[in-house]
Amino acid sequence: MIELRNITKIYKLGDNVETAALKNVSFAIKDGEFVSIMGPSGSGKSTLMHIIGALDTPTSGEYVLDGKDVSKLSEDELADIRNEKIGFVFQQFNLLPRATVFRNVMLPLVYAGTAKEKREKETKRALTAAALPEAWWQHHSNQLSGGQMQRVAIARALVNNPSLILADEPTGNLDSKTGEMVLSTFQNLHKEGRTVVLITHEPYVAEHAERIIHIHDGEIADDDINHECRVYSHTTTP
Amino acid sequence: MIISELFHEASSAITINKARSGLTILGIVIGIGSVIAMISIGQGAQSSINSRIQSIGSNLVMVTPGQQRNIGYGVRGGMGSAQTLTPDDASAIAQLDGVAAAASQISGRYQIIYKGTNTNTSVVGTLPTYAQVRNVEIDQGSFINDADVTASNRIAVIGPTVLQELFGRNATATPDEAIGKTIRIKSNNFKIVGVTKSKGGTGFGNQDNIIYVPLTAGQHFLLGNTAYVSEIDVEAQSQESMSQVQQEITSLLLSRHNISDSSQADFTVQTQSDIVAAASSVTDTFTILLASIAGISLVVGGIGIMNMMLTTVTERTREIGLRKAIGAKRSDISTQFLLESVMLTFIGGVVGVALGWVFSLLITQFAGITTSISLWSVFLAVGVSALVGIVFGYYPARRAAGLNPIEALRYE
Numbered sequence: 001m002i003e004l005r006n007i008t009k010i011y012k013l014g015d016n017v018e019t020a021a022l023k024n025v026s027f028a029i030k031d032g033e034f035v036s037i038m039g040p041s042g043s044g045k046s047t048l049m050h051i052i053g054a055l056d057t058p059t060s061g062e063y064v065l066d067g068k069d070v071s072k073l074s075e076d077e078l079a080d081i082r083n084e085k086i087g088f089v090f091q092q093f094n095l096l097p098r099a100t101v102f103r104n105v106m107l108p109l110v111y112a113g114t115a116k117e118k119r120e121k122e123t124k125r126a127l128t129a130a131a132l133p134e135a136w137w138q139h140h141s142n143q144l145s146g147g148q149m150q151r152v153a154i155a156r157a158l159v160n161n162p163s164l165i166l167a168d169e170p171t172g173n174l175d176s177k178t179g180e181m182v183l184s185t186f187q188n189l190h191k192e193g194r195t196v197v198l199i200t201h202e203p204y205v206a207e208h209a210e211r212i213i214h215i216h217d218g219e220i221a222d223d224d225i226n227h228e229c230r231v232y233s234h235t236t237t238p
Numbered sequence: 239m240i241i242s243e244l245f246h247e248a249s250s251a252i253t254i255n256k257a258r259s260g261l262t263i264l265g266i267v268i269g270i271g272s273v274i275a276m277i278s279i280g281q282g283a284q285s286s287i288n289s290r291i292q293s294i295g296s297n298l299v300m301v302t303p304g305q306q307r308n309i310g311y312g313v314r315g316g317m318g319s320a321q322t323l324t325p326d327d328a329s330a331i332a333q334l335d336g337v338a339a340a341a342s343q344i345s346g347r348y349q350i351i352y353k354g355t356n357t358n359t360s361v362v363g364t365l366p367t368y369a370q371v372r373n374v375e376i377d378q379g380s381f382i383n384d385a386d387v388t389a390s391n392r393i394a395v396i397g398p399t400v401l402q403e404l405f406g407r408n409a410t411a412t413p414d415e416a417i418g419k420t421i422r423i424k425s426n427n428f429k430i431v432g433v434t435k436s437k438g439g440t441g442f443g444n445q446d447n448i449i450y451v452p453l454t455a456g457q458h459f460l461l462g463n464t465a466y467v468s469e470i471d472v473e474a475q476s477q478e479s480m481s482q483v484q485q486e487i488t489s490l491l492l493s494r495h496n497i498s499d500s501s502q503a504d505f506t507v508q509t510q511s512d513i514v515a516a517a518s519s520v521t522d523t524f525t526i527l528l529a530s531i532a533g534i535s536l537v538v539g540g541i542g543i544m545n546m547m548l549t550t551v552t553e554r555t556r557e558i559g560l561r562k563a564i565g566a567k568r569s570d571i572s573t574q575f576l577l578e579s580v581m582l583t584f585i586g587g588v589v590g591v592a593l594g595w596v597f598s599l600l601i602t603q604f605a606g607i608t609t610s611i612s613l614w615s616v617f618l619a620v621g622v623s624a625l626v627g628i629v630f631g632y633y634p635a636r637r638a639a640g641l642n643p644i645e646a647l648r649y650e
Contacts, residue, residue, distance in 0.1 A: 050644055053563070055563060055643050055644050056644060075567075075568065076567045076568060076569075079562065079565050079566060079567045079568075080565065080567075082563060082564065082565050083564065083565020084565070088563050088564065090560075090563075090647065092556070092647075094556060094557075094559075094560040094563075094647065096557060096560075098250065098254055099250070107561070107564060108564040108565055110240060110243045111561070111564060111565040111566050111567075111570060112565065113240060156564070160565075
């Protein structure tokens with residue numbers, strides 16, 4: 001359960017010039033929801049993602065994640081929140097290029113200080129959940145295709161059993177077919193009961209979620225249940 | 239963060255760009271290697287000088303004439319030029335507590351002739367106790383004895399270098415060939431009765447290129463002066479009693495010479511450790527000088543490390559952003575980069591010690607300079623190299639840790 005109350009984020013551009021990226025944004029996302037946050041570039045959706053992802057703190061307002069107010073935490077406390085509660089999936093995949101798939105997925109558990117045996121067990125579970133065949137596990141991540149890399153990134157986001165999976169333009173660097181596969185992976189995770197937040201500027205991508213929040217000029221323009229949820233038609237595993 | 243994982247991260251980061259890491263390490267290798275080699279030269283010089291000083295004798299206290307006291311105006315004589323010590327002073331010193339033996343001596347350089355060959359060497363006129371005081375060992379024959387001194391016998395004991403100079407023109411001479419032969423010193427015939435064992439070493443008071451004659455014979459036939467001696471060598475009973483003996487001799491001689499002000503003393507009393515200390519201070523300065531010149535290259539190597547680490551941090555900005563996004567704290571990031579630079583310099587330090595060791599062996603082999611590598615210099619070098627890693631890795635590591643995750647993730 002995440003809740004944003006009157007979140008405002010103001011950036012100082014110069015001595016006296018200020019710009020508000022978010023103005024009094026309030027909404028809540030329940031556990032197990034699949035939400036898209038949509039808006040054109042410059043709408044404030046990236047700022048919103050940074051705040052939801054505990055990468056940044058709001059200028060004012062409250063952000064409650066799993067019953068904990070994270071809007072006023074220190075840098076290191078935010079790092080702990082990100083480690084325990086949030087799984088990130090980025091547009092650029094952001095995998096360590098010369099490390100194996102297995103090691104990439106394991107990395108969040110290394111920072112969590114998890115013991116070796118549990119680390120390996122959890123990593124295997126996440127790799128299986130993201131439907132990554134075992135044959136790839138010892139490949140270096142730079143030997144994989146874009147779609148494969150993004151699924152490794154999804155496995156990495158799953159490994160610490162986060163409360164929230166936060167995907168920032170996850171299909172932005174993929175062709176439409178592999179993009180579909182990645183989106184269907186998110187839909188599957190949602191079906192398993194996970195909370196997924198998808199940030200995108202493409203209506204087509206956003207329509208894969210069951211709820212779409214439109215952001216415009218730092219404010220919520222629209223918050224709708226998506227009745228015509230797109231479903232990935234293929235059933236074969238790539 | 240888990241320590242084994244930290245090492246894994248750091249070592250894999252180093253091996254990713256092997257050529258760059260290798261070249262950066264080379265800077266440290268050269269720095270540490272030259273420090274080790276330079277210290278080994280300094281230490282080698284120190285130990286060879288010390289062993290030479292030790293070979294003069296054990297628990298040795300040397301009394302030499304000081305400056306001549308002048309009344310009114312006059313030319314002051316140099317150190318040791320004065321004629322102030324007498325054979326009686328030596329006998330008085332021998333009676334002191336803690337003194338094992340005392341031997342007065344006179345010395346001079348003369349041309350020595352044996353048949354067609356001749357050599358120029360120093361001749362020491364002394365007493366039988368000299369052998370004990372100065373650790374003179376006889377190879378063959380005998381040393382000067384009391385009867386020789388009493389009778390002013392014209393006998394001589396020669397050092398091994400003199401033996402070769404006079405008797406070994408065509409082939410290496412054995413002591414047998416010399417004993418019983420007569421040599422001429424300042425137109426006086428002296429009969430060789432003994433040959434000493436080699437003490438080794440060249441220069442700095444070479445004790446192999448020397449001839450010993452009885453004190454009285456030296457005084458009568460060579461110096462023509464029976465009143466004064468040029469040095470009194472005293473052996474203290476133990477290492478501990480040396481400074482006490484030194485003081486006793488000083489006060490004894492002051493009263494014998496009727497001097498009340500010790501700053502006006504016409505003699506100098508020096509212990510062996512004084513000489514060792516003086517020599518050590520010279521070689522220490524020498525060692526520090528060499529090591530600091532080599533240390534400059536170590537600093538240059540350290541700057542190389544810093545340069546590489548800064549480049550690495552910039553190159554890996556996105557990676558740092560990702561690590562922070564998935565939960566790495568500031569300290570996790572800074573430790574990782576610090577460990578990377580310490581690992582580089584530590585490897586450089588270990589290889590550098592090996593290289594320095596090889597250098598010092600080559601120096602000994604080809605330049606004939608004694609070198610010695612002490613354990614402390616090895617530990618110091620490895621410690622310093624790790625320290626260089628910390629010092630020069632600190633700034634890049636702090637820079638990496640301070641990156642904002644949002645901006646780092648956006649970095650192209």
